[in-house]
Amino acid sequence: MATATRFDMDKTTPAGLGSVWQPAAAFVRVFVGFAGRQGWIATGLVAAGAVLDGVGLLLLIPILDSVVTRAGGASRISTTLDAIGLHTAFSRLIALLGAFVLLAVVRALVQFARDIALAKLQSTFVEYQRNQVMRAVAAASWSRIVGLRHARITNLLTTEVSRVAGSAQFLIQASVAAAMLVVQAALALTLAPVLALATTALVLIGGGAVFLAQGKIRDIGAGMVHGNAALMGSANGFLSGLKAAAAQNTQNEFIAEFESIQASLRETGLSFQRRQANSRRVFAIGSGFAAASVVLIGFATNVPPAVLITLVLVFARMSGPAILIQQAAQNFFFALPSFEALQAFQSELAAERATTPAPVLPPPGAIAARDLVYRYATGGGIGDASLTIESGSFVGIVGPSGAGKTTLIDVLIGLTEPQSGTLSVGGMVLDAAGRAGWREGVAYVPQEGFLFHDTVRRNLAWGNRAPDEAAMWDALEFVGADALVRRMPDGIDTIVGERGALLSGGERQRLALARAILRRPRLLVLDEAMNAIDAGSETLLLGRIAALEPRPTILMISHRAESMATCDQVIRVEGGVVAG
Numbered sequence: 034m035a036t037a038t039r040f041d042m043d044k045t046t047p048a049g050l051g052s053v054w055q056p057a058a059a060f061v062r063v064f065v066g067f068a069g070r071q072g073w074i075a076t077g078l079v080a081a082g083a084v085l086d087g088v089g090l091l092l093l094i095p096i097l098d099s100v101v102t103r104a105g106g107a108s109r110i111s112t113t114l115d116a117i118g119l120h121t122a123f124s125r126l127i128a129l130l131g132a133f134v135l136l137a138v139v140r141a142l143v144q145f146a147r148d149i150a151l152a153k154l155q156s157t158f159v160e161y162q163r164n165q166v167m168r169a170v171a172a173a174s175w176s177r178i179v180g181l182r183h184a185r186i187t188n189l190l191t192t193e194v195s196r197v198a199g200s201a202q203f204l205i206q207a208s209v210a211a212a213m214l215v216v217q218a219a220l221a222l223t224l225a226p227v228l229a230l231a232t233t234a235l236v237l238i239g240g241g242a243v244f245l246a247q248g249k250i251r252d253i254g255a256g257m258v259h260g261n262a263a264l265m266g267s268a269n270g271f272l273s274g275l276k277a278a279a280a281q282n283t284q285n286e287f288i289a290e291f292e293s294i295q296a297s298l299r300e301t302g303l304s305f306q307r308r309q310a311n312s313r314r315v316f317a318i319g320s321g322f323a324a325a326s327v328v329l330i331g332f333a334t335n336v337p338p339a340v341l342i343t344l345v346l347v348f349a350r351m352s353g354p355a356i357l358i359q360q361a362a363q364n365f366f367f368a369l370p371s372f373e374a375l376q377a378f379q380s381e382l383a384a385e386r387a388t389t390p391a392p393v394l395p396p397p398g399a400i401a402a403r404d405l406v407y408r409y410a411t412g413g414g415i416g417d418a419s420l421t422i423e424s425g426s427f428v429g430i431v432g433p434s435g436a437g438k439t440t441l442i443d444v445l446i447g448l449t450e451p452q453s454g455t456l457s458v459g460g461m462v463l464d465a466a467g468r469a470g471w472r473e474g475v476a477y478v479p480q481e482g483f484l485f486h487d488t489v490r491r492n493l494a495w496g497n498r499a500p501d502e503a504a505m506w507d508a509l510e511f512v513g514a515d516a517l518v519r520r521m522p523d524g525i526d527t528i529v530g531e532r533g534a535l536l537s538g539g540e541r542q543r544l545a546l547a548r549a550i551l552r553r554p555r556l557l558v559l560d561e562a563m564n565a566i567d568a569g570s571e572t573l574l575l576g577r578i579a580a581l582e583p584r585p586t587i588l589m590i591s592h593r594a595e596s597m598a599t600c601d602q603v604i605r606v607e608g609g610v611v612a613g
């Protein structure tokens with residue numbers, strides 16, 4: 034195992050402009066498409082919040098005018114107030130302040146509704162992204178799934194989805210800020226057009242420079258995606274190899290790898306933080322100069338005091354949304370590679386999506402394979418397999434390691450589609466719908482049992498149609514595990530640990546077998562499913578399975594010669610050649 038850094042952020046290719054804006058546009062398209070009506074409501078609230086903010090600022094002019102001149106000024110608002118009977122400066126000020134407070138209350142209510150709508154939108158988007166990943170995995174063909182790294186999926190579902198949520202949040206924040214900025218800029222334009230135009234031009238130049246730097250930020254983000262996947266892979270490897278590592282005292286090799294990946298990730302994260310801090314610094318200095326220029330130019334061009342004060346307030350208020358847009362843009366492009374990774378994963382799987390039409394159940398009868406071929410890219414697999422398995426027969430499959438036994442079973446149960454040849458059941462040739470229907474009647478027991486971190490009860494119920502407790506105990510008795518479960522601290526409600534880690538190998542296999550029996554399958558597949566159970570108990574169990582009424586068709590792979598004694602038929606597989 035390499036103790037040096039396993040990933041290198043410099044490996045990420047520099048992004049051209051096209052490669053930055055294309056995924057950004059794709060993200061916006063996906064997000065807007067997802068948001069639908071909810072998005073329009075949120076946008077309406079955003080716009081209303083920005084307009085109310087602008088109106089509040091506008092009201093400051095007559096208020097300040099009343100305070101500065103103490104006479105209520107000669108503005109259009111003052112004339113209107115005069116016309117409705119408010120003749121004194123004080124009564125006008127009270128009326129204006131009342132309107133100001135009322136506006137503040139309405140604005141606060143609108144902004145509250147806006148924030149809730151935006152938060153809802155963001156969290157449902159995360160949920161949607163997660164569901165998309167899981168659906169893509171569920172819909173993919175087995176031959177594609179088998180080559181997927183679990184750490185990649187886990188990383189996408191956790192870290193990368195959270196980063197995408199961040200992107201969505203930054204997109205929303207930036208659009209809120211942009212709406213506010215537009216209203217405030219319009220306000221500034223009405224107050225002092227030349228001054229506002231000059232400031233807007235400066236803001237646009239600064240903004241352009243920020244946006245041109247997004248390619249590098251996306252590259253740093255891509256380094257994070259790469260590093261996160263490596264970190265998850267390392268953690269998974271560590272946890273799955275923990276016993277072997279502890280037994281030989283080699284945990285430190287795992288730790289060294291993990292720490293090295295973490296250190297690289299930290300550096301990647303810091304290089305982004307440095308860029309952000311630098312932009313904040315540039316912005317702070319720039320806005321200091323801008324504020325001084327506004328006052329100076331306003332003074333030189335004889336802008337009235339109330340207007341100048343309001344302008345300074347407007348510009349000061351504009352700096353908040355402006356810095357927010359800049360920071361949100363940086364964060365958005367930093368997190369964009371996570372969205373790209375999610376999209377790439379989904380389109381990779383979609384390219385080999387298993388066509389799963391409504392399942393069609395094949396009629397009862399024999400399984401017949403004619404010239405079946407299934408070859409992996411590596412050359413392994415099976416070729417030209419022809420055989421017949423009578424319904425209800427007990428068939429053993431033998432052969433050396435790597436001969437093609439599991440490949441044959443995968444094709445016979447309809448898990449993989451043969452590259453050529455036909456598979457039929459009860460005389461019906463299985464297409465995609467037939468294979469899906471056929472699998473509904475299959476119970477598959479692999480060597481490692483497949484138990485999850487839950488109670489015995491939930492493990493038995495998985496894949497079964499709500500079995501009652503009596504049926505569960507019957508199944509446990511059938512596999513000789515009833516006494517074991519009764520002895521457990523919480524009986525059938527005892528948690529069996531991660532992958533059944535709190536049980537012995539043989540006990541795990543018994544529980545997996547009990548679950549398969551509960552399913553009452555048409556086809557029971559035992560893929561070295563009892564190799565951890567002692568030979569005597571296995572013989573006993575095989576006798577019980579053979580006596581099942583009604584008896585399912587049984588396919589059993591085993592390396593134990595004595596296990597084959599119970600079988601009606603034995604198929605030999607060697608070098609991909611099937612002799613039935």
Ligand SMILES: Nc1ncnc2c1ncn2[C@@H]1O[C@H](COP(=O)(O)OP(=O)(O)OP(=O)(O)O)[C@@H](O)[C@H]1O
Pocket residue numbers: 179180409410411412413414432433434435436437438439440441
């Ligand atoms: N997903 C895969 N991609 C590429 N090659 C594979 C894949 N799965 C299996 N193979 C190769 O195909 C051949 C047959 O594998 P298979 O698992 O069917 O053998 P097996 O007889 O069940 O072996 P064992 O008794 O060791 O479980 C082997 O050479 C194996 O390396």
